[in-house]
Amino acid sequence: MQHDGGGPSRYSFDGVLTVSGGEGGAVVDAQEIRALAARLGWTIDTLFAGASNLNAAASIVRGGAHLSPATAGIATGAIATALGELRDVLAECSDLRDALELAALAYEEAEDGARPVLQIPWLRVAFPGAPFGPVLSSWMSDVTSHGLLPSARTSGMVMQLLGLPSLGRAAQVVTSLPGGQALIDALDPRGDDIRVTAERDAPDAAPRTGALGLAQGIGQTFDDREEGASAVEVQRVERADGDVSWVVSIPGTREPLGFGGSDAQDMQTNIRAYVDMRTPMETLVVSALARADAQLGQPVLLAGHSQGGMTAIRLANDPGVRRRFTISNVVTFGSPVSFMPVPRDVQVLQVEHAEDAVSGLDSATPSESANRTLVVRHLDGSSAAVDQPTGIGGPDVHGITSTYAETARYVDASGDESITAWREHARTIWAQPGDAVTTTVYEGERP
Incomplete structure (x- = not known):
């Protein structure tokens, strides 16, 4: 795994991809490092107290040296030796404490700079010290590179400037308010019902293998459904030895301004997911797996785009779902899920674009763990045709069949250690040559 710079880093720059976390990542908790430094500080204070006691003992020995000069000489020499060794230990502990504090600071700075955004100098001069200066500077950088749509970093900065909470914080606020979730339910009494x-069978569907195959499966499911209906695709894989696994494709929001219609892939589902309430899309996925006869112990890979990624992560965290199905792998494309935890026994590949405002809505970076790999691609400077601006809005930075499909190709070609480890795990689930594959699309509507 190649790191940026000569020192330790948790970021791997694999060509055009920035990779963090996963089995190849250097998992670092700056708070834990600071806690270790604090413990060393306590140790140093204790050693200083010991040195003071030794100095006091030396004074007592010197004061009574006339009573037994030989014994006093031996005692004084032993105390001097102990004090010398103690000073050496104190120096080493002090150096180690300072090194830990510097390391914690370095990792925090690396975290803050994980998704760099170009700054426009004249804006910093025009608005020195103003809170909106950095936001304008960041957004102008977006405009000069890929059109009017804000990047993930800019959208997060705007939310902070306007005093709007991140998705994670919004969820905490709503769920902590008395009757907060009941109010959401009151907006549409159907809740998660679908x-x-x-x-219908999809005999011509290709096996959903590799990051590209997963992205294509999500895109096809998004496009191929009845008007007013939501849809998920379930692919059953049976190996020669009889083992069965499942790959589920979950599309993203189809009606971003819709609320309460028959199609559950709308803003109402987004809101319910944001505030930690079960959504109709979660119900549809569970119903589809049950109808397909998925059994506990058979590994399931959930792949989702945008809202679909939130659905996938939430299902992987749902205790009731985990008692019925074995969700062992999740892949998200352009989903604001960094604030959502994931169980340690679920492998997660989280794919984002630095310019995608949707994935930046959570204003968060996922916690580092060996089972969660974050992959970020910067579209700026890309020569790929799909990454080029097509109008005033720039390239389709959130498109599952366009830019994210292109990113999936890079993921499949990557030799990064964390991506490779995720891929090896996923290969035990998706189809291999000779496996029997059956694909079924399940459509659903709110009542």
């Missing part, structure tokens, strides 16, 4: 309205 009924399966169609179940």
Whole structure:
């Protein structure tokens, strides 16, 4: 794994991809480092107290040296030796404490700079010290590089400037308010209710293998459904030895301004997911797996784009779902899920674009763990046709069949240690040559 710079780093720059976390990542907790430095500080204080006691003992020995000069000489020599060794230990502890504090600071600075944004100098001069100066500077950088749409970093900065909470914080606020979730339910009493309205085979569907295959499966499921219906695709994989696994494709928001219609892939589902309430899309996925006869112990890979990624992560965290199905792998594309935890027994690949405002809505960086790999691609400077601006809005930075499909190709070609480890795990789930693959699309509508 190649790191940026000569020192330790948790970021791997694999060509055009920035990779953090996963089995190849150097997992660092700056707070834990600072706690270790504080413990060393306590140790240093204790050693200083010991040195003071030794000095006091030396004074007592010197004061009574006339009573037994030989014994006093031996005692004085022993105390001097002990004090010398103690000073050496104190120096080493002090150096180590300072090194730990510097390391914690370095990792915090690396964290802050994980998703760098170019700054426009004249804006910093025009608005020195103003809170909106950095935001304008960041957004102008977005405009000069990929059009009017804000980047992930800019969208997070705007939310902070306007006093708006991140998605994670918004969830905490709503769920802590008395009747907060009840108010959301009151907006639409149907809650997470959805009924399966169609179940159809898709014999021509390709096996959903590799990051690209998963992205294509999500895109096809998004496009191929009845008007007013939501849809998920379930692919059953049976190996020669009879083992069965499952790959589920979950599309993103189809009606960003919709609220309460028959199609559950709308803003109402987004809101329910944001505030930690079960969504109709979660119900649809569970219903689809049950209808497909998925069994506990058979590994399931959930792949989702945007809202679909939130659905996937939430299902992987749901104790009731985990008692029915074995969710062992999750892949998200352009989803604001960094504030959502993941169980340690679930492998997660989180794919984002630095310019994608949707994935930046959570204003967070996922906690480092060996089972969660974050992959970020910067579209700026890319020569790929799909990454080029097509109008005033720039390239389709959030598109699952366009820019994210291109990013998936880079993921599949990557030799990064963390991506490779995720891929090896996922290969035990998705289809291999000779496996029997059955693909079914399940459509659902709110009542």
